[in-house]
Amino acid sequence: MTEIGNDRRLAAVWRDARVVDVRHHGDIAVVLRLDVPDRVLHRPGQHYVVRLRAEDGYTASRSYSTVSAPSDDLVELYVERVPDGEVSGFLAEVVEPGDELEVRGPIGRWFVWDGYGPALGIGGGSGVAPLVSMLRHAREVGRPELLSLAVSARTAADLPYREELEAAGALVALSREPGGFRLDAAAVGAIADPGATALVCGSARFTLAMESHLLAAGQPADTIRVERFGPSGEIDEDEAST
């Protein structure tokens, strides 16, 4: 294995990974654990591309966040099932341990946290996946106090890795559970930390709201890093500003 730090050319190479473990989260998601030969160690927050290849050469590929810590022997990917998703549906319904999947990575050097300075991770729904990689890495390097986490979903079932996040002391906001709450301006204001790098991951609507709350709480814009994902239509300005 190569050192953490991401050799660009090596990371770009397609590799045949072996599926070691497949865990289904109902019809919401599937978690794949892959043995990637000769892999380049990722930085927490980076993603992998998975490419499916049919016999006639047709391919379809998508990016998925790495959930595992770099020190993990395997690469754990969280695959949220997208309605009518060609790739996520296949990964959830067909793939079994022992299968091979083409992957390349790790990719992206912006939405990352290496475990050095203080960081505040805010994730919505499946947007917690890269933050869990950061959490595992923080534990691994013995600096869990550097990383604060706030995560949000509608229900407990909509929040991947909920138990692991709760055990780590994350602020867990479940808006539709009894006694639940939202990451509103007050909640985000209470955790904003101008001295930390804020890492915000989730849907376009979620991240836009979190950015607004952080900026309103005095978090400098240049400390905010954002990873948006998922299909989204036009968001009207009223909705986006809430």
Added chain:
Amino acid sequence: MAITRGFTGRRRQAERDPRLPPGQYDVGRSWPVLTAEATPRVDAERWSLTIDGLVAHPTSWSLAELKALAGAADDTYRGDIHCVTTWSKLDTSFTGISLDTLLGIAQPLPEATHVVEESTTRYTTNLPLEDVTGGKAWVVWEHEGKPLSREHGGPVRVVVPHLYFWKSAKWISKIHLLDHDQPGFWELNGYHDHGDPWLEQRFDGD
């Protein structure tokens, strides 16, 4: 490369829309938002675009000035856009002004070979000058007839539709001409320097 066991693909190669570059899918009517930084609120009244660097006449325009320059013959791009994250949006439109018009005023010096687009957020992306001249690039303020929304780069963004869309800076504030290539934000963060979707130039090393 290995064939994926059991994968036939939902969309057969023969039925693929020829407008889709390899590895892309049609996102339909939606338009995903991908941004690395906090979405700024840019005041259209106070906003301006500057073209500077290796030009004979460094020039700044307000939005009203750009619209006046575009005049009745608004330059509209109608066609497809392609995001490196594998979605493409087909047959969409942007209205603004061709970068050719603006560069015609600023007058690139003979030694200028590259441009860096810079956003109000300090996001940057680099392109060869030849990729933004000859009817290939626009500075736009409308999408499908409506003002460009904030999350899609409003009030004004760049559109360079023949390259992956990270080459089309949102919240554009400056276009800087250089005599050398200077990697921008994603180009320094693992993505390809050029970004041609038809060559699948997605990541550094492609």
